[in-house]
Amino acid sequence: MRIDNHTPKQDGFYMPSELSEHRCTYILWPERGDNWRHNAEKAEHVFTEVARTIAKYEPVVLCVSPREYPVALNLNLPNVQVVEMTSNDSWIRDCGATFVINGRGNMRAVDWSFNAWGGLVNGLYFPWDQDDLVAAKMCAIEAVNRYRLSDFVLEGGSIHSDGEGTILTTEECLLDPGRNPDMTKEEIEEKLKEYLGAEKVLWLPKGIYMDEDTNGHVDNICQFVAPGKVVLAWEDNEEDPQYERSKAALDYLESETDAKGRKIEVVKIHVPNPILITKEESSGVDIVEGTFPRNEGDRLPASYVNYYNCNGAIILPVFNDPHDEEAIKTLQELFPNKKVEPIYAREILLGGGNIHCITQQVPKP
Amino acid sequence: MRIDNHTPKQDGFYMPSELSEHRCTYILWPERGDNWRHNAEKAEHVFTEVARTIAKYEPVVLCVSPREYPVALNLNLPNVQVVEMTSNDSWIRDCGATFVINGRGNMRAVDWSFNAWGGLVNGLYFPWDQDDLVAAKMCAIEAVNRYRLSDFVLEGGSIHSDGEGTILTTEECLLDPGRNPDMTKEEIEEKLKEYLGAEKVLWLPKGIYMDEDTNGHVDNICQFVAPGKVVLAWEDNEEDPQYERSKAALDYLESETDAKGRKIEVVKIHVPNPILITKEESSGVDIVEGTFPRNEGDRLPASYVNYYNCNGAIILPVFNDPHDEEAIKTLQELFPNKKVEPIYAREILLGGGNIHCITQQVPKP
DSSP: OEEOSOOHHHHTOBOOOTTSOEEEEEEEOOOOTTTSTGGGHHHHHHHHHHHHHHTTTSOEEEEEOTTTHHHHHTTOOTTEEEEEOOOSSSOHHHHSOEEEEOSSSOEEEEEEEOOTTTHHHHOSSSOOTTHHHHHHHHHHHHTOOEEEEEEEEOOGGGOEEOSSSEEEEEHHHHTSTTTOTTSOHHHHHHHHHHHHTOSEEEEESOOSTTOTTTTSOGGGTEEEEETTEEEEEEOOOTTSHHHHHHHHHHHHHHHOBOTTSOBOEEEEEEOOSOOBOOHHHHHTSOOOTTSOOOOTTOBOOOOGGGOEEETTEEEEEEOSOTTHHHHHHHHHHHOTTSEEEEEEOHHHHHTTOOGGGGOEEEEOO | OEEOSOOHHHHTOBOOOTTSOEEEEEEEOOOOTTTSTGGGHHHHHHHHHHHHHHTTTSOEEEEEOTTTHHHHHTTOOTTEEEEEOOOSSSOHHHHSOEEEEOSSSOEEEEEEEOOTTTHHHHOSSSOOTTHHHHHHHHHHHHTOOEEEEEEEEOOGGGOEEOSSSEEEEEHHHHTSTTTOTTSOHHHHHHHHHHHHTOSEEEEESOOSTTOTTTTSOGGGTEEEEETTEEEEEEOOOTTSHHHHHHHHHHHHHHHOBOTTSOBOEEEEEEOOSOOBOOHHHHHTSOOOTTSOOOOTTOBOOOOGGGOEEETTEEEEEEOSOTTHHHHHHHHHHHOTTSEEEEEEOHHHHHHTOOGGGGOEEEEOO
16 A cells, blocks of 8 residues: 555654665566667576576565566576566666665555656656556565655665665765756755655765766665675776766765764775677667667776675676676675675676666565 | 476365465456456446455455556555556456465465366457466465466366365366366366365356356355355246256255265355346447457346355345345355455446456465
């Protein structure tokens, strides 16, 4: 059911950290040929590998359109439930529900408005009506009630929660005119606090260079590894346009404290070398009026920070890049009790995001 | 996941009685205009009333196509979860999963082949591909593994289980050439025992008069009210073609014992007076080549026995008929701890079935 006239904060609910225990992970099957080359045939394989890998650690709910349903069903992957779900694209981090708990065994969810990362201002496609129903459908499957915000646009990839009152986001995304142009920064911050049950919002200035699809989602540049501790996508080369973005984030984080008054410890993870779309990759994508193009030579917003925390593992995108090894090592040291599972994820990156963007956790209430 | 090379019986699973405690009830939203008049607008209201009534007693999962999803979601009915599910029509008793339990807290399901009550021999419509996926989709939502029978056709409405080893069915349906024409009665019986974890099958000769849609499903003529005890749709008038069907069933039941060796006690519930399709009702149905017609003057297979057992109630179809009162009284006496909830269900009957046909229970394992 829809819950009207209350907020999660009023009802004692908050968004737990992605690091808390999960009941399961949701993934949406890729399909659209104007985003995924060769009608998503290659993306299907990588999404399947991500699902299969996570399913070694926790249940996976794979959401698939009626057209592709029999294909996904017949994969018959262990610990993967294949449910029907129509969508416009496959970024369930962004269009999916944000689950909130009250610490007494109850769970609900926040069902934000979704407008394809900018609506008619600078969104990636039209329409986005089916994506906007994904959160409600997840709530129905999980049998939880939902707070529906029909007047506030937000994507799950634009926020991280430490589960202890602190939310991490970026000004670049949340203040972009394609989301909530009539709201001030203070009003947006108030919404986040009310609907995520939080006390403090940390505003990084910008996301990763060339993350124009999402207008700089935080989940590509910074992620909590513990309360009071984050990993930050880094670039040593001061000539690279990524440098000033990472440096600004570092300066901001070093000047701030979290909701509990802790200083923020920052662990750097160097980004891979610039990855450009090849001619072959670009030519496999259908060209459709009104959909964001994937042009040869465009630099992709590659980052190791877009990994996914599941119960016993870190599902890490890698790129056959010299920096892969260091990213694996850093995360393995940060999470000695988890297994780092690297997946070659260039195909997901070609679609505009990475492993964190195609997953959405359901906490264990 | 699909379970291959085992049967429920081999694995210690059996179909519990509908009278056992439920986790929830599934219902599929009506849509097709060539079966439901006025593009199902009236049927939607009755299905909603059925869902709302059951939801007073146990959770309801309402399954709706992508096209109609926003409509059903916005009903915002208490204790009703609205999930996406494409189908060809709305008879989840027949195309849905048959859940089996092992009495030790585990649940699985049987996913029979579905061919629209007779396939290309005498089925009601073509294609039926989406209906045939409904069971798998229910299993995914319930997160249970399924035994898929791609070589055996069966509808849930053609069987009842007492949960103690006895299955009730009809020869008229299960031996009809539209189901499994290459199997003998003995082979069919063996399948039922293996997949329902049963010891004995009771074969009533026929179902209700004019139940040509389903070829005489048992769930319109006879239902367990306890192990060793059934209600039977009855007709006093020996001139009515229903009489010989009910009498043949009575004679058979009185001559048989169940899996535990008990004699079968039979409680009669008189059918309503003949109900014929009116000109107005017939004219509201779209005419489409290949779909079963709904002609003015056709007699409908009306029966009170097509009620649904939910946790605290009997959801009973009534027809504004003089026999309504007796049916309510009989069932209330049979179930003193449940509430009989009569619902005026002519609209469901016009589509070819009734309340039992549009519901499917998930047991509490």
